[in-house]
Amino acid sequence: MVERQRDAERTRTELLDVATEEFAENGYSGARVDEIAARTRTTKRMIYYYFGGKEQLYLAVLERAYAEIRAAERTVDVDHLDPVAAVRRLAEVTFDHHEAHPAFIKLVGVENAQHAKHMNHVARLVDLNSSAVDLLRGVLDRGRAEGTFRDDVDALDVHMMISSFCFFRVANRHTWGALFDRDLLDESRRGHYRTMLGDLVTGYLRK
Amino acid sequence: MVERQRDAERTRTELLDVATEEFAENGYSGARVDEIAARTRTTKRMIYYYFGGKEQLYLAVLERAYAEIRAAERTVDVDHLDPVAAVRRLAEVTFDHHEAHPAFIKLVGVENAQHAKHMNHVARLVDLNSSAVDLLRGVLDRGRAEGTFRDDVDALDVHMMISSFCFFRVANRHTWGALFDRDLLDESRRGHYRTMLGDLVTGYLRK
DNA sequence: CATCTAATGTACGAACTGGTACGTTAGTTA
C-alpha cells in the first residue's frame, strides 16, 4: 500500500463527485456503496465517516447538484435586453445547462422516482429555485407593461414550458434513439432545437 | 392453504399487472421479485415458470405498456378535422394518455435510466411508435398543402414538443411540488394546461 | 519529541435477494 496522504476536503469532494455519477447512473437503490468507494482514492469507511450512510450521501449529492445549477443561472444578466430577447436568452441558458449537466437531469429523475421525499428535508433548495423563477417573472412583468406580452401568463408556467423541452431532450434521449432512430443530442441538430425552443416560448408570449 | 385453482392466463396477467407497478415505482434494480410475487395470488416460482427471470419479466412489462398506449392512440380519427383542430386533438389525446398512465411514464424513465438497452431487443416497439408519428405527419402535410402551416417543420419535432410537455408534467410532479409548491397534476389546473399545450403547438405551426 | 486526535484502512457479519432443486396436484385425455 502506498503511503496515504490526508486531505479531508479532497476525500469529501471526491466521494461527492463519484457518488453523483453513481447515483445518476444507477438510481438510489441501484447505486452501490462499494462501487463508489472503489472509484475513489479512499475506502468505503469514509462514506460512513463523512456522511453517515448511503442515504445521507445521496442527500448531499442532491443538494450540491441543485446549488451548482442555480448558482450558474443567477449569473445571467437580462436587464439590458428587451423582454423578448431576455426570455429567449433565459430559455437558451436553461437549454445549455441541461445539455451540459446530464447527471443533474438524471438526479432529478431519481428524486422524482422517490416522490421527492429527500428533497423535502433540504429547505435551502426551495429558496435556490424560486429565485430563478423570480428572474423570469421580472422579465414577464416588463414585457406586459411594455405591451409586447399577453397578460394572462404565469411565470411558473413559462418556466415549466422551457424546462419540459430541455429536460425531455436529455432525459429521453435513449428511448428516442431506439424508437425513432433520432439522437436528440446530436450536435448537428443542437442549434435547430435551441432556436425552436426560443420560437416556441416567445411565440406563445406575444400578444 | 386454500385449495388452489389453476388459471394460467390469470396468473400471467396478474404477474404482469403487479410487476408493472413494482418496476414503475422502484426502478429495475429497486423492484423486488419477492415483493411482486407476494402481491399476487401465486408464488415467486411462477415468475420463473412463465417469464424466465426478473429481466424477462421487465421486458414483458415494457412491451405490454407501450403496446397499450399506442393502440389507444391509433383509435383517434383526425381526418374529419381541419389541420389546426386535428393537431390540437392529437396533442390533447397525448395529454390525456400521459395523465391516465403514470406507470407508463415512469417505465419510460426507468428504461432511459438503463440507456434503453432492453428496448432494443423488442423490434415490435419501433413499428408501434413510428405509426403514431405517421398520423401526425399526415396532418402536417395537409396543413402545409392548405397553406395554414409553415413548411419547415418536422413531424418528429412536433411530436417531441407535445411529448415533452405532457411527460414533464407527470414525471416531475414531485420535485415541482416540493420546490415550487405547485402540484402540476392538480385537477383545477388541468384544463389550463391542456389549452396551453394546444395554443403552444398550433401557435408554433401557424404561418 | 511526546501526545493526541482527526482521518484512514481492514476484516467481517447480518440481512437481503435472485434464482433453483425438488416435490405436489389439478385437470385433461385415452
Add this chain to the structure above:
DNA sequence: TAACTAACGTACCAGTTCGTACATTAGATG
C-alpha cells in the same frame, strides 16, 4: 379410472451489499 403433464408450492442456497467493530497512522499541538 389410470396415466400424464401443465401448473403450482416449499425450502433452500449462493452471492451480494450495507453497515460496523476494531486497529492504525499522519500530522497538528504544546
